[in-house]
Amino acid sequence: MSPSDAKEAVRARVHAHRDELLALSRRIHAHPETAFEEHRAAAWCAELLRTHGYAVTAPAHGLATAFTASLGDGPTTVALVCEYDALPGLGHACGHNLIAAAGLGAALGLAPYADRLGLTVRVIGAPAEERGAGKALLLADGAFDGVDAAMMVHPCPVEVADFRSFALGTLSVRYTGRAAHPSLNPHEGRNAADALTVAQVALGLLRQQLPPHWRVHGITTAAGTAPNLIPDSASAEYEIRTSAAEDLAELRARVEDCFRAGALATGCEVLLERPEPDYLDMRSDPALLDLWRANAAALGRPEPIESGPFACTDMGNVSHAVPAIHPVLDITGGACTPHEAAFAEAAVGPEADRAVLDGAVALAWTAADLAAARRDGVSGGAA
Secondary structure (H helix, E strand, O other): OOOHHHHHHHHHHHHHOOHHHHHHHHHHHOOOOOOOOOOHHHHHHHHHHHHOOEEEEEEOOEEOEEEEEHHHOOOOEEEEEEEEEOOOEEEEEOOOHHHHHHHHHHHHHHHHHHHHHHHEEEEEEEEEOOOOOHHHHHHHHOOOOOOOOOOOOEEOOOOOOOOOOOOEEEEEEEEEOOOOOOOOOOEEEEEEEHHHHHHHHHHHHHHHHOOOOEEEEEEEEOOOOOOOOOOOEEEEEEEEEEOOOOHHHHHHHHHHHHHHHHOOOOOOOEEOOOOOOOOOOOOHHHHHHHHHHHHHHHHHOOOOOOOOOOOOOOOHHHOOOEEEEEEEEOOOOOOOOOOOOHHHHOOOOHHHHHHHHHHHHHHHHHHHHHHHHHHHHOOOOOO
């Protein structure tokens, strides 16, 4: 089978599974599950792979809603990464239902030809991308060991091949003060809500001195229960973002000092914790990107734009360990952006369906091209 014939055969297999893939996308969309609670979505994905010949391990790597699946025995191992978690209160307003369906589509398209193409296909079902850094946990537990390349696609309001993301760190803040009556004995109180206010003022002043692509943002989760009670506890959840993972430590230290200042000024105590692993910035492999761009163009995808970092993804952690790509596919033409209700509606529209099929075919073709390049001894970042 010639390379062009192989690609056409793979595309035909993907489209032969069209109804199954789009039904899966819609089913996951209709039953949104948040981080580490994606029991139905993970089970549906695993069962579809098992039905089509994949050896499935579920749960996997100590995570109840993760799975791995494998097929083929070729010398080039490609990981197709699937996400399927939703946003609290917004459902699939980031379109992870499409990510899962496209990844499975690529896996089903490659299944009959994996050995002939020189591929071992590994599908990794990764929970908790929106919160929890599931891929970082999977990476630490060996899910990506032996992988020559890792790939996934993501829906977006623009088309970008070389997707770049911020590095992200999280911070949980807990102040403990001393309760008192605000008119009877206020001098005996230590106001935890005031500690948080001081910290937020300090953060507002800090922002003036931060580099352009550094971000600090968060929410107050508790700051008292009644106006006639000096609050003895207050809490907040914050995120910090930098262009590169190497800068996270500096920003974290400066932000934590702001929260310590609040405690010092008010006589409260503060507890600072990291609730999840850091998300590292996405660093796409140049050789894989070249293959992806050619395949996306062959499918008639829109011309990709160049973009600076936006959003965050734990696929960035994977990209620091193995060659990886995370292209994004336009499903709204800029009409709406992720993390809003309109994007959730778009995630089951006609352009979303096209993205599932195009994404599946382009991922499968890129995997096949990589295996051929490695077999022929072509040098490149992923080879």
